[in-house]
Amino acid sequence: MQTAPTGHQTPNILEMRSITKEFPGVKALSDVNLAVRAGEIHAICGENGAGKSTLMKVLSGVYPHGTYTGDIYFQGAVQSFRGINASEEAGIVIIHQELALIPELSILENIFLGNEPTRFGIIDWAGARVRAMELLARVGLSDSPDTPIKEIGVGKQQLVEIAKALNKSVKLLILDEPTAALNESDSQHLLDLIRGLKGKGITSIMISHKLNEIEQVADSITILRDGESIETLHVADDGVNEDRIIKGMVGRTLESRFPEHSPRIGEKFFEVSHWNVAHPQIADRMVCKDSSFFVRRGEIVGFAGLMGAGRTELARSVFGRSYGKYLSGTLTLNGQEVVLRNVAQAIDAGLGYVTEDRKTLGLNLLDDIKSTTVSANLKEISPRSIVDRNREFEVAEHYRKTLRTKTPSVEEGVDKLSGGNQQKVVLAKWMFTQPDLLILDEPTRGIDVGAKFEIYGIIQELANQGKGVIVISSELPELLGLSDRIYTIFEGAVTGVVDKSEATPEHLMRLMTSSRVPA
Structure with a gap:
């Protein structure tokens, strides 16, 4: 070194x-x-x-x-x-990627959790409040200390974690x-804060x-x-x-961030029309507003939008109505209107969905690789309703080799894998269902450039097999490098669609920040 x-x-x-x-x-x-x-x-x-x-x-x-x-x-x-x-x-204070905050407790309670200031043997909440206001001011967070963590976004939760660290004289x-x-x-606010802490000797x-x-x-x-x-x-x-x-x-040296790809795009086979979905708890708040889009065979379709725009909500609501309260709209698959009321029906219809939060929604961290790989399609390896353990191992081993998952054995627990290899296991799980349409929500979040290149190749290979792929990503360069077409979403509505040949960051950003919906 x-x-x-x-x-x-x-x-x-x-x-x-x-x-x-x-x-x-x-x-x-x-x-x-x-x-x-x-x-x-x-x-x-x-x-x-x-x-x-x-x-x-x-x-x-x-x-x-x-x-x-x-x-x-x-x-x-x-x-x-x-x-x-x-x-x-x-x-020395570490802030992990999975934040150690309790959603039901307030900002104030989380900052001092396990480190509560006391006076005469009793928690000094008045003193804690004064100290919390000082800490929140240092990290640039103006929310009330009484606000529950679950009511603030991830960016603000990161600031609360840093406030906790500052309270520990980091x-x-x-x-x-x-x-x-x-x-x-x-992200920029957080980076500026880290630079500011450097100026204070941290x-x-x-x-x-x-x-x-x-x-x-x-x-x-x-x-x-x-x-x-x-x-x-x-x-x-x-x-x-x-x-x-x-x-x-x-x-x-990586000559390119994306593998070479010549798309072979076929006919339109999946279409969503005039899709309206309400928030699961707040009835008068719409998370999907008259949204329409389609996917062709062999096509990689990107979805761009700022955080909170409604990309994930749209995808999950389409995938067996797994988010929100369905109000109206139609799904058409291979020219026939279909009604998918739950996830099981969506899987049976040929849809797969890789969630953005792999550790909470995509994986059971208590499972091993082989049982995770087959978990979305157990009937395929269960003749007479009994799991064939040899077949289970064969399937998991096939996808381990195909996706080049780094693990000593498919018997290994998924919690032992790195983030990129966990993502490959989630991909394997849904690839085993043989979907016609695979929805990938932030498929490369927290993954290094080498693993990204491999996953881009997997996505392109799925498209080459005639499948449709939807990619939701917060990284515009990723969407621009991977997608054949890109839809933009703003405040729950699809505001535009751009072909790869015409897509630029500036064009997409205009559509991502506009409420004007094209005819």
């Missing part, structure tokens, strides 16, 4: 030396070294499964001392964290994919697959590959750009 140039005189606040961490059958980290200078923003990049999150869990005590080999030095002293409380007492803040679920404006470690954000804010970048530390780049000195980071991550 490269060392810091001699021109850098800032001392290291953190050094991790020769860290090795093993799980049964897998060496997740092998002799990894990491040095972070005080007051900098230090990014950690690598493909899914490279060991980024594992390394941070070692640092924060999630994997306690004794479960790994190697040494951790923080502020010049060797550390032996036995748990996350010990690392927090030292001033010296080193670790952020694992902090902008993965955020829209562009919320050191940050940031894990992210959004290389443009890394390039924007990071002072140094450590690259991991296959559980090993490859190099550390110093942005100001090394002229770092996205291509340079990618080369370190994958060991080669």
